Amino acid sequence: MTPLVSIVVPFHDEASGIDMFFAAVRPVMDARADVSWEVVCVDDGSRDDTLVRLIAQTRSDARVRVLELSRNFGKEAALTAGIDAARGQAVIPMDGDLQDPPSLLSPMLDAWRGGAEVVLARRSDRSRDSVARRHTAAWFYRLHNRLSKTQIPENVGDFRLMDRVVVDALRRLPERQRFMKGLFAWVGFRTVTLDYARPLRAVGRSRFSGVALWNFALEGFTGFSTAPLRIWTYVGAVFAALSLLYGGFILVHTILSGSRVPGYASLFVAVTFFGSVQLISIGLLGEYIGRIYMETKQRPIYLVRSTYTAQTPHASDPVLSR
Template sequence: MKDLSIVIPLLNEAENLPVIHRRLTEVLQPTGLRYEIVFVDDGSTDASFQEIRTLAQHDKAVRGVSLSRNFGHQVALTAGFEHSQGEAIISMDADLQHPPEMLPELYKHFQRGYDVVHAIRKDGEHMSVLKRKTSVWFYRLMNYLSDTHFHPGAADFRLVSRRALQAYLSLPEKDRFNRGLFAWIGFNQVYVPYQETTRHAGKSKYTLKKMVYLALDGIISFSARPLQLSFFAGLFFGCAGLLYALFAIVMYFRGQTIEGWTSILVTVLLMGGVQLVVIGILGEYLARIYRETKNRPLYFVKDATDAVDPVLASPKEL
């Protein structure tokens, strides 16, 4: 058992790996902690895993796991957790936007008895106005829709204790929104601010499409309120349609026909759009139920730097 595990999921980050390893080593070696660095290659197409192998050959603290394909950041993070051996586990990104120099401070809070230490991003000047605004709106929407509180600026840079991690790993769901799951499990939690830095090399792998899907995972995984809102929207437009129908009947018997098709066309399009939105919301919930019922493993391991042969399934499924 190690004192500390650093779990780093990555996708095509070969240029960043030597730099983050050097900075982590400079930070962790003076602490005297027994630590390990667990890199999880989430189906990279560059030389990321070869670089991890090279680092592991020169540093026994480095361990690497290569997944059989790209399963997504949240699943890769889970894979790293399942392969970690530390009493405390810190997750962070490989692009150096999560500063390694913050690790001793996170660990001090663990020593004070906290099970989950969230690093909360302070928006820097390098962040675009659009990203800042969408982040604020997302967390406001999440806190409105969900019974679980989401702290603005929270991401996947956090420390968790072994017992908190075991609680997290006992959750069986396949569509994993980790920042929500760690907020939901409870235990002693604290928030520590940090200043996010610019990416060292490469481009962010979180495209707009992936961020939208992540937001959907967060909303649908932690709230049934969209279904309730769909009901009230249907009720509102149903009542509005009934009133419009009564108005049309009254005007007919008064001999005043309603001229033009614009109002009718707008009404039909509006009602049709609402119906499609409601069907889409129902479809998202049904799709997640379908994925859960198949009970497939979260991921498969293709290769590992450990001396033992890698297993072709997640440890929980064996």
């Protein structure tokens, strides 16, 4: 029997690009006689007619399945839902906006058939991104990999192929606050990397604002390293030493030259400097405590409202998923 390959695609308000996506994927996968394939689409609480168009795809192609989440849980949760539902011996997460080019699917499958357990798609050219985005991405990868023992490959997103053994290992990771790039890297396994030039988005626009990207990066730092807590201990020690030195300077200056407002300088330094340090350190501690708080709740990562296939085009019973 030919092995089954599952393509997992999260969708959120992307109705205008669905037909183009399937028109691009089908010829590439149909040309592979050595594998059978399915597409697992996850509707992550779309407000347009994304779900309607996805259901239409299931009616015209039995290889398409659709999971409708009960609300918008975010891309990481939607990606988890699709990977959990995938039945293939190989699983390929990708975006539906065609920035993950379907033409790379065949080289990925060749590498997998050659023995690779993970095939990464690495962007060789980010010239189409803004200067700010390129520099912040480079800063994130370098800083994360310095702070964490889990090394995230630079310029590699969610687009990759994973063997079933990798998927099974990934599904054993129970955390609710999920940073998928870090989880993908943490499980390891035999890896091959393919370079590609990322095309422009076929439809729509990115929903990741600067604030969202910052929060995403913070999730990566706090999810895979306790180094920020350790670093803050040294930062506190350095600031304490500097404060003592400056306090000594103020004391000597006051004895020698006097002060027009006695105590003002030292009080100002103490209140503003140490107050800001304490606020930053409390915020850092809060990030980690917040993660503990969310994990202890043990809430499911996502909820599936309905599942749609060619055999069951109407809503099935709601299913509680992990």
